[in-house]
Amino acid sequence: xxxTPGVPHQALDPPQVALSSLPPWLWALVAVMxxxxxxxxxxxxxxxxxxxxxxxxxxLPHAWIEPSWPATFTTILYxxxxxxxxxxxxxxxxxxxxxxxxQGLFRNxxxxxxxxGVASGAGFGAVAAMAAGWPETAxxxxxxxxxxxxxxxxxxxxxxxxxxxxxxxxxxxxxLAGVAAGSFLSALTSLILLITTHELRRAILWLxxxxxxxxxxxxxxxxxxxxxxxxxLALLGRPINVLQYGDEQATQLGLNVxxxxxxxxxxxxxxxxTAVSFxxxxxxxxxxxxxxxxxxxxxxxxxxIPLATLGGGTVLLMADIxxxxxxxxxxxxxxxxxxxxxAPFFLWLLHRARERxxxx
Amino acid sequence: xxxxxxxxxxxxxxxxxxxxxxxxxVRGGEVLAxxxxxGVGKSTLxxxxxxxxxxxxxxxxxxxxxxxxxxxxxxxxxxxVVPQGTSLPPAFTAFDVVLSGRTPYLGWLDRVGKADExxxxxxxxxxxxxxxxxxxxxxxxxxERQRVLIARALAQSAPVLLLDxxxxxxxxxxxDNVLSMxxxxxxxxxxxxxxxxxxxxxxxRFADRVVLLSDGGVRSIGLPQHVLTPDELASVYGVxxxxxxxxxxxxxxxxxx
Amino acid sequence: MLxxxxxxxxxxxxxxxxxxxxxxxxxxxRGATPEAxxxxxxxxxxxxxxLAAPAxxxxxxxxxxxxxxxxxGAGGQVVGRDELSDYPAEAFxxxxxxxxxxxxxxxxxxxxxxxxxxxSELNPAEQIAALENAGLTTYLVPNPLDFEDLYANLSTIGQxxxxxEEATALTAALRxxxxxxxxxxxxxxxxxxxxxxxxxxxxxxxxxxxxxFQDYLVARSGGVNVVSELDGWAQISLEKLIExxxxxxxxxxxxxxxxTVESLASRDGWQDITALAKGAIYAIDTNWIDRPGPRLVxxxxxxxxxxxxxxxx
Numbered sequence: 001x002x003x004t005p006g007v008p009h010q011a012l013d014p015p016q017v018a019l020s021s022l023p024p025w026l027w028a029l030v031a032v033m034x035x036x037x038x039x040x041x042x043x044x045x046x047x048x049x050x051x052x053x054x055x056x057x058x059x060l061p062h063a064w065i066e067p068s069w070p071a072t073f074t075t076i077l078y079x080x081x082x083x084x085x086x087x088x089x090x091x092x093x094x095x096x097x098x099x100x101x102x103q104g105l106f107r108n109x110x111x112x113x114x115x116x117g118v119a120s121g122a123g124f125g126a127v128a129a130m131a132a133g134w135p136e137t138a139x140x141x142x143x144x145x146x147x148x149x150x151x152x153x154x155x156x157x158x159x160x161x162x163x164x165x166x167x168x169x170x171x172x173x174x175x176l177a178g179v180a181a182g183s184f185l186s187a188l189t190s191l192i193l194l195i196t197t198h199e200l201r202r203a204i205l206w207l208x209x210x211x212x213x214x215x216x217x218x219x220x221x222x223x224x225x226x227x228x229x230x231x232x233l234a235l236l237g238r239p240i241n242v243l244q245y246g247d248e249q250a251t252q253l254g255l256n257v258x259x260x261x262x263x264x265x266x267x268x269x270x271x272x273x274t275a276v277s278f279x280x281x282x283x284x285x286x287x288x289x290x291x292x293x294x295x296x297x298x299x300x301x302x303x304x305i306p307l308a309t310l311g312g313g314t315v316l317l318m319a320d321i322x323x324x325x326x327x328x329x330x331x332x333x334x335x336x337x338x339x340x341x342x343a344p345f346f347l348w349l350l351h352r353a354r355e356r357x358x359x360x
Numbered sequence: 361x362x363x364x365x366x367x368x369x370x371x372x373x374x375x376x377x378x379x380x381x382x383x384x385x386v387r388g389g390e391v392l393a394x395x396x397x398x399g400v401g402k403s404t405l406x407x408x409x410x411x412x413x414x415x416x417x418x419x420x421x422x423x424x425x426x427x428x429x430x431x432x433x434x435x436x437x438x439x440x441v442v443p444q445g446t447s448l449p450p451a452f453t454a455f456d457v458v459l460s461g462r463t464p465y466l467g468w469l470d471r472v473g474k475a476d477e478x479x480x481x482x483x484x485x486x487x488x489x490x491x492x493x494x495x496x497x498x499x500x501x502x503x504e505r506q507r508v509l510i511a512r513a514l515a516q517s518a519p520v521l522l523l524d525x526x527x528x529x530x531x532x533x534x535x536d537n538v539l540s541m542x543x544x545x546x547x548x549x550x551x552x553x554x555x556x557x558x559x560x561x562x563x564x565r566f567a568d569r570v571v572l573l574s575d576g577g578v579r580s581i582g583l584p585q586h587v588l589t590p591d592e593l594a595s596v597y598g599v600x601x602x603x604x605x606x607x608x609x610x611x612x613x614x615x616x617x
Numbered sequence: 618m619l620x621x622x623x624x625x626x627x628x629x630x631x632x633x634x635x636x637x638x639x640x641x642x643x644x645x646x647r648g649a650t651p652e653a654x655x656x657x658x659x660x661x662x663x664x665x666x667x668l669a670a671p672a673x674x675x676x677x678x679x680x681x682x683x684x685x686x687x688x689x690g691a692g693g694q695v696v697g698r699d700e701l702s703d704y705p706a707e708a709f710x711x712x713x714x715x716x717x718x719x720x721x722x723x724x725x726x727x728x729x730x731x732x733x734x735x736x737s738e739l740n741p742a743e744q745i746a747a748l749e750n751a752g753l754t755t756y757l758v759p760n761p762l763d764f765e766d767l768y769a770n771l772s773t774i775g776q777x778x779x780x781x782e783e784a785t786a787l788t789a790a791l792r793x794x795x796x797x798x799x800x801x802x803x804x805x806x807x808x809x810x811x812x813x814x815x816x817x818x819x820x821x822x823x824x825x826x827x828x829x830f831q832d833y834l835v836a837r838s839g840g841v842n843v844v845s846e847l848d849g850w851a852q853i854s855l856e857k858l859i860e861x862x863x864x865x866x867x868x869x870x871x872x873x874x875x876x877t878v879e880s881l882a883s884r885d886g887w888q889d890i891t892a893l894a895k896g897a898i899y900a901i902d903t904n905w906i907d908r909p910g911p912r913l914v915x916x917x918x919x920x921x922x923x924x925x926x927x928x929x930x
Contacts, residue, residue: 045724072728079751080723107449141742202741213743214723215750235469241456242463244449251412252443253516254436254464263468299451331720 024297028310032089035317039085040077042321044328047073079214086219087278088320088334089313091210092285094226094275096312098268099286100293100305101233104240105264106171113272113286116178116265117155120185122276125151127189127203131196145211145218145277152273155181160265168247169261209333210280218278229271230309236264237302244299282316282335284342289315291349361388362423362519364409364439364552369418371401371408377416378404380577386552388519391543393563393584394556396573397597402556403444405573406524409554411435422520436464440513444524446505450498454508457497458484461515476515483514487541503534510541521545523555527562535559539566560588564611572596585612656776661738661759662745668754671779672733676726678717678744679737682758683708684910685771686735689787691778697729704904704912717744727751733777737909760909763833764795767913791914798914798921801928802839808924810840811863811892816876819884820855830913831906838921839928840865859889866892867923869903899923 041052051069055077058065067074095113102111114120129135129147137143159181163173193203211218239260242250250257272286290308297303316334319341323332369382378401386392394402407413409420411427420427422438430438440461448457461483462476484490487507497505506526513521523542527535543566546553557563563570564584572579572587574596580587593601593614600617656668676697677683683702686695692707700716702708712729715721717739726734726748734748736757748755756777761767768788775784812831815823825831826847835842843861844853868876878898887893901923906916922929 043724044722045728070728070730072730075752076724076727080727083750135742141746202743211743213746213750215746217750238466238472239468241452242460244452245460246447248407248412249441249443251432252410252436252439252441253460253512254433256432260468294451299449300456 024303024307025310028307028314031314032310032317035314035321036085036089039088039317039321040081042325043076043081045076047076052077083214083216083219084320085317086216087222088316090219090222090226091275091279091282092313092316093230093309094222094271094312095282095286095316096289097230097233097305097309098272098275099312100290100301100308101236101240101264101268102286103290104243104301104304105261105268106175107244107246109291110287112284113268113275114182114281116159116174116269117181117185118152118269118272118276119281120182120189121155122148122152122273123207123281124185124189125149126206126277127192127199130199130203130206131192141211141213144206148277149273152276153269155185156265156269156273167258169258171261205333207280208335209331211278222274222278225270225274229267229274232263232267233271234306234309236260236267237300237305240264240301240305280333280335282338284338284346285312285316285319288342288346288349291346295349295352361550362552363387364520364554365421366409367419367421369408369420370416371404371413372416377576379573382418382578384571384578384581386520386554388550388552389547390568391546391553391555391566393567393570394554394573395558395560395563395570396579398558400573401576402573403524406441406522406554406556410439410441410522412441433464436516436518438518439520439522440516440518442506442509442513442521442523442526444528446509448497448505450496452497453494454489454497454500455480455484455493457508458489458511458515461512464516479517480511480515483511484508486514486545487511502529503531503538506530506534506538507541510538514545519551521551521553523553525556525558527557527559535562542566560593560614563588588612588614590617658756658773658776661757666754666756668733668777672731672777674729674731675733675735675778676714676729676731677702677735678714678721679735679739679758680704680904681737681908681910682735682774684908684912685774686778688911689771689775689778689780689783691774691780694778696731697726723747723751726753735774758909760830761913762828762830764791764913767909767911768792770909771911787911791911794914795917798918799837802921802925805839805925805928807839807841808865809843809861809863809891810835810865810867810924811843811858811861813866813868813876813881814850816868816881816884819887821852822855822858823850824853825849826851830909834906834917834920835867835924837917838924840920840924855886859886862891864891864895865897865899865924866890867899867901867920869906870900871903874903897923
């Protein structure tokens with residue numbers, strides 16, 4: 001038996017040479033933190049980046065920084081910008097991670113976090129809540145993300161049960177049922193919008209850009225769901241690799257295929273539903289980021305899911321900057337930016353992929 | 361020594377019966393060939409023998425343990441399959457593919473360990489695929505892919521090995537390589553090997569015994585020279601056959617008559 | 618092995634529970650200054666606001682409140698206004714922080730360091746929550762349903778801005794004017810009136826029913842609102858309107874309203890309505906009648922003159 005200690009390590013690296021000798025996760029982490037800083041530094045009131053850094057550092061214990069800036073800057077940064085940055089980072093990470101997981105589950109590079117009905121269910125829930133006047137009840141504005149969340153999960157549950165025949169889960173039926181449910185709910189949503197005209201603008205703003213009340217609450221509420229869901233998805237990376245061989249081979253290799261599929265659906269839907277409830281329907285992040293990561297760092301889902309998670313955060317943070325700067329002082333809904341930029345970018349990716357004759 | 365045993369097994373899909381009353385046994389160290397006309401149910405039998413397809417009647421036992429009572433990981437530790445057609449994700453490397461053979465030993469939360477890597481590397485060395493480790497399977501030839509899949513099955517460290525038409529898309533040279541390797545592995549590791557073949561001339565060279573399937577059941581089981589007689593073959597395949605002795609090696613050579 | 622809870626209902630319940638706890642937390646606690654000796658008022662959302670001292674730096678996010686502030690002499694304390702606050706002319710000297718119908722520049726408001734943000738029913742709930750979350754003190758001035766409500770608003774804003782005397786004086790002046798207008802129309806016979814909000818679809822225009830200030834003004838002007846069986850802002854079909862046959866038509870006119878007296882008078886199918894036959898179509902400046910500020914009294918006078926011109930000869 002040959003024993004070349006060097007080989008195993010190299011064999012585990014993807015054939016695609018990494019961008020440098022630094023590990024990918026470090027790149028991804030640096031990218032997301034840099035874009036978060038940039039996101040927090042940019043806004044309608046010009047705060048010089050140096051001051052932003054000083055304000056952030058001054059909160060550390062044993063800080064020796066004398067406040068040389070107006071108190072309103074601190075308020076703006078901590079009460080307005082950082083909560084929004086956190087929300088965008090979390091939603092982006094949710095979309096990237098769940099998008100990668102769905103692409104693994106469906107073995108289909110066109111899968112995105114909304115494919116089995118999360119978006120249409122959430123949209124319907126939110127618009128129905130607005131039309132029914134729930135925000136004016138004791139539930140308050142929280143009724144909207146709550147209704148969106150519940151709507152999303154009920155839809156996924158419905159689609160999942162449709163696709164389950166006995167104990168087997170057919171991914172084809174999942175997609176078809178998801179598309180059908182999506183059409184139905186979209187039509188219902190449009191109907192509601194047509195009838196309750198006074199909520200039209202508010203509903204459209206929510207669908208495109210989510211829950212805009214600011215504050216740390218949305219991020220804090222999202223955190224437990226996202227932590228659990230994304231951690232689970234990251235751990236499922238290796239089983240998802242085995243899923244790529246198809247149900248038959250995966251079973252023959254000893255994977256409990258139905259349990260793994262169920263786990264992926266539950267975790268990815270939970271994560272996607274949480275994000276959509278607060279961010280509205282942001283397209284293309286969940287579709288494109290996993291592709292980008294695959295191009296750079298290969299198809300191994302143990303790596304792909306965590307990196308797509310971080311990558312999704314980076315991409316959404318940058319898109320949010322564009323959304324707030326492009327038509328300043330108006331805020332564009334970030335969903336519009338991701339579609340306007342994401343679609344041509346996706347076409348370019350497809351073009352490149354055709355040339356390389358490889359599907360990740 | 362491990363034994364794979366099928367007892368009065370009936371197989372089918374959605375009420376349509378494919379095979380009935382199949383009883384056979386494969387012992388560790390021996391190679392059993394499955395032959396018969398296309399569509400008779402060779403692949404179905406392989407799928408049942410690994411527990412993937414539930415049997416309609418009868419039992420599939422490995423060393424006396426019923427496969428239908430086991431979870432997929434338990435089954436996979438006993439039976440490894442080299443499937444036909446091999447749709448492999450083209451972007452995975454050969455090493456990734458072989459490593460996936462270690463799946464039955466890894467729980468949800470387990471990471472791939474040194475032992476797993478070692479087992480995979482040794483399997484690749486034994487199958488002559490070591491140099492392919494870093495290459496993507498999409499770039500490999502049919503013969504190379506087949507050997508990678510055999511390496512994967514070896515990495516599974518299962519005592520029973522099933523192969524579904526292992527030579528279907530291979531040219532002559534690779535057919536010989538693959539089958540002699542399988543034969544050698546059976547002897548070396550005491551594996552019970554069952555493989556379906558469509559080329560009757562490979563049977564005598566590489567199998568110890570052969571099962572002839574026809575008309576939804578087992579027609580005969582035994583040594584190649586006893587099962588592959590002109591009358592039996594004419595009756596099963598509907599074509600007159602000549603069975604001659606190879607001039608040099610004296611094994612049966614089957615030609616259309 | 619990680620196990621997934623089999624019971625879907627348990628999942629749903631868990632998620633609902635977590636969601637409801639969010640709802641419970643979202644009941645905003647007011648971070649206002651605590652002094653019991655200061656100003657304590659309840660706003661249009663039923664929230665209690667306490668100020669230690671009158672507000673010195675006020676941001677007004679509704680044109681009506683801007684008008685009120687200037688009219689009671691608090692104009693110098695207004696450090697920020699919404700884009701649509703255009704009266705009085707001095708308002709243009711104040712920094713604009715965006716439009717209620719577009720985007721409000723939250724950071725700019727915070728940068729102005731206000732101690733009070735005045736809102737009206739124009740401002741959506743999300744905006745109010747966003748202002749609260751940015752640590753700002755907000756007060757929502759409710760839409761008045763009659764003149765007493767208006768006077769109450771003037772008084773409250775006077776308290777909040779430290780101009781109680783001016784508010785009281787203004788209230789007295791307005792009260793007197795209202796009384797004199799009312800005196801003119803007392804004893805007149807009721808006239809059927811139709812008030813139009815939006816005539817973009819002449820076959821189904823929008824009008825004001827019970828509970829609106831326009832309806833209230835019509836009643837106090839010696840008129841009868843023909844759409845008395847509808848509530849709030851409602852649509853009415855042209856057929857119904859012809860059946861109700863108003864004698865006077867009044868509408869709110871302004872730069873954003875396409876309707877003019879001439880365009881209304883020449884609408885297809887409207888000719889049989891008495892008001893058109895008699896030429897009794899009147900426009901009132903929408904900035905008077907749609908803004909819940911002191912110029913509501915101007916609107917009242919215009920309404921009364923439209924409905925009973927003979928009483929003002």
